[in-house]
Amino acid sequence: MAQPTVGILHPGSMGAAVAACAATNGGSVLWCEAGRGPATVARAERFGLTGVATLRELLDRSDVVISLCPPAAAEDLALEVAEHGFAGVYLEANAISPEKAFRTAGLFGPATTVVDGAVIGSPPVRGKTPTLYLSGPAAATAELEQLFAGTAVRTKALGDEVGQASALKLAYTAYQKASRVLVALATGLAREHGVDEELLDVASRRASSYLAEPEYIAKTAARAWRWGPELEEAADTLAAAGLPAEMLHAAATTLARWNEAKDSELTVADALDQLAQP
Incomplete structure (x- = not known):
């Protein structure tokens, strides 16, 4: 996929920095402004993310969606994305159990490819270089590796089973x-x-x-x-x-x-x- 558009869900300190790295090899990086506070707005602006008004707009425009949020919200957020009928690569990069990652993948239809991800290390700012571990379908993990190639986010594919990265x-x-x-x-x-x-x-x-x-x-x-x-x-x-x-x-x-x-x-x-x- 050439210059994919990336959507980041709830850009916290890790998510915003990771998404900004994705912009190196991708197109625009979108985030949803609805319901977010001033700290999130300031963070998104600092990392050069493009705000959109609704989650539906983000999902309709994105080829890759990255979910990086508190573990307790991960499943509900995935369900909301699945109900919108998102078609693309969904990177489930939250700190959740392998069982929950597998269950999350089951929420999506055939138009969505779910990749299990795990970020180990500090946010990629000020010289920090975390590693994004990936597991899931080989074509999708390869696409994500290309998305972060040459950035401060290193990637490593672990295998084709959702749950390994988690x-x-x-x-x-x-x-x-x-x-x-x-x-x-x-x-x-x-x-x-x-x-x-x-x-x-x-x-x-x-x-x-x-x-x-x-x-x-x-x-x-x-x-x-x-x-x-x-x-x-x-x-x-x-x-x-x-x-x-x-x-x-x-x-x-x-x-x-x-x-x-x-x-x-x-x-x-x-x-x-x-x-x-x-």
Whole structure:
């Protein structure tokens, strides 16, 4: 497909930046302005996205639609797109379970090709280069690889089964995000007993330990509102594989104590104080 038009659903910090990279090899990148707040409008303008008035207009004009939204909204959003009769490539790039990705693919008719996607890494700005993992029909994954060729978004095809990319994302999420929750708990416990500096000293002797990065606790608190749902999805995936899921459910419950800190700039001490309050 030459110069495909791309539609991005609900352009957050990751979605807007990824969509902007798609414009390198595509045509215009559209987003739907209906119901979105001023922060989203400003973000879309910053990344050079083209606003349209309705979802129907976005879907009618787009060859490729990218869905990057909070996990809890992924299925409802896909159903809304399917009901519009979208004909093209639908990239389901949310942090959802493989079962949910497969179920989402089943919502669409034959005119739509669903590709399972997973973005691992930070948004592609200021030199960051995340990887977009893809699984699904080979022709569609190849089309998406071409769309992002030469951009800050690297791509890698995993296979032809919807659910593989989601499984990789949640396997990584299970470690990457849960480990940061453990850092906060360990540091909070040590601080309660006056040995937090000693804990940091112990951790600093070990290579690549998140315990040596206590400043990340405040970042974790600010992102807890979206990390919690991701860990619940990962827990469901563990359970489906016959593995214990309690730790990830518990980590999501822990993150819920920081829901009021959404996108805030807390100090480490403030984050730990919030964590200690029921």
